[in-house]
Amino acid sequence: MNGKRGTASPGTATAAAATTATTWLDVAPGHPFGPSTLPYGSFTGPGSPEPRVGVAIGDLVLDLTAAARVLLPPDAGLFAAGTLDPLLAAGPAVWARVRARVTEWLTDERHRPTLEPLLVPAEFTTPRLPFTVADYTDFYASEEHATNLGRILRPDGAALTPNWKHLPIGYHGRAGTVVVSGTPVVRPSGQRRAPDGEIALGPTTRLDFEAEVGFVVGAPSAPGRPVPLAEADRHVFGVCLVNDWSARDVQAFEYVPLGPFLGKSFATSVSPWIVPLAALRHARVAPPPRDPRPLPYLDDTDAEPWGLDLALTVTLNGHPVSRPPFAGVYWTAAQQLAHLTVNGAPLRTGDLFASGTVSGPRRDQRGSLIELTWNGAEPLVLPDGTERAFLRDGDEVVISGTAPGPDGARIGLGEVRGRVSAAPA
Template structure:
């Protein structure tokens, strides 16, 4: 395992409380609407945002247009040497008091800006990497059989999602419509009645690959820039009817929310831990027993209408992000800058560490009590907020921010011949 840093990053001259999760140990990157109503790249520091688009142009000595477009796209593609160079410069600007006068004009109060999707999502894939989550669903839907499918411990299971419906935190989530089948076997069309959440981490690809190229485990951080929070909203009734034989489709493709901040992998060095033991031993391209494995001690909190309902821990995930990337490219599939792949639902061994409502309520049989009443699945108007932190150097905490979303009712179905469909379901 990598050596953990033992020294605290320099204290910043930017006013903030000492335990702020967006201190100089973190410095996450995002995109926001600036005073000129144009997109700008920003870095969070305490309760402020450094306007990097303007500051880099004014203060940097190389590549002054690196952040000019207002998104992270060009920066992500630039690769590890540039990522390191920029982070070193930012730490110096924000921690060396001699820069206070020149940098202060580029600091904005965080509450005064509107956050944007920080990068162009090229492709989106979602995995199924928690043994606890997979086993819980297996027990629900395949009682009397082994909880895990025969392939589950041999490779990271995943599916390709829809990049065009990845949205930034705070974007409302419209309840999806589609086909569903009742217990009696009737097929209807209408709004999902079993709308769920999935608390996940997302990994953002910077450096692309060519067709036919693979990414080995020890090359993970040469291609992946950083981590964000993900809520992979799921319509369980649509999913249950459609997923055989090709897997998730409309039950997953309507919305995936991501946090506005991308935390660089370099900020998570102190969070790296060994993953759980694997049995059987993974095949060679997935075998990280001789590598500095990429287990991460990230602790999430899921709140529904202001009440914490779960506290999942990412350290228990069976498959790491490095293994997911190695598997995703083993067939020669190319990576593109802005590819996003998510971990899958993060769940632990206890009820209060389950990362989805289908697990927390055991498929609706054990409702939760939250402000607004009892819940099995989400109702219109419900707000879900997922937050997370990880260990930083010398006892600090690295913040991953939050991913937030509120459920809105679906629009009225389109009229046909002046009358609603006989098959249109109701909530």
């Protein structure tokens, strides 16, 4: 893999400006939702219970459902239902055209009279799950995370399993438990083994977060036809942040021999704003060196780089506890997609696949509590003096992220937040 920054294919890159765009709106310089970002979401606004498709710009949300009826009539149907589903299915040529038009509207003063009445302060909106999740797949793509977990769970064995550097390991989750940021996370129950060896059903005592990056599939693929690395950006629409909540005690008891089940399937939170791949062209970087060299369908040595220089921050009750770096993730999204489909499994519009926990080489870059506290042996001490081995009821976790943009700008990924609620009585 060369070290050059790559560019997306023409279908997704043409709408991305080479330099920082300027807007007629009063958006603070350096705002993560500036005119170079323009993420899509779904929301309800004051006095309007019907969902709308929106585009975030600064601290405002443009009602794209209404704006398209006036300024983009041929494509207005894409936004009429208030969900991103039709836009996702329309494919890369339409994605590029819509992004180019929205960029023009928000950077050309002549559109101001039309759009000003359609801008809503973000604080007065309620986010909705922006698309219908078809399938959810979670990978295990960070070498640092996999190594840490191996050392914790298999202290007398090899940190990495023999297959880890040959393929992106993953599992299928439950699409029906993917929820939008801000949705309460109810402490789940499951079978777990107590320290005295007794097996019982009860609420998890080892609830954890996982800081991840998600990729949203737009255009589907045909059954029986794998998606090669070079075609990933024809199918992946954009990026979101993911918190794949985990019940570590339930997971530890159930995962042999088939892997995660109840310990992972109760809630997966996603950020409300989907950042198009076109906004991340300046964040493309070469991924880490691979050894051994992957099989040809995963070998990206001479391909455009799919590494992404994303900076994540995790806060617990408002206190930063980790800053995981996504650029070091071993298996890229393109490789994950290629492996997901190599057996002929088709992609569907709305498929969501996530990176797995993102961790870096330093302790303050570990993307989960099981790593940060070394399975509870080294609890975190919070500013209020309390300690955390795992999450307590009432704790709130927020994961945010940014990426490099044109001319030194930062592209915002927004945030995904969730507060833990007590298990049902």
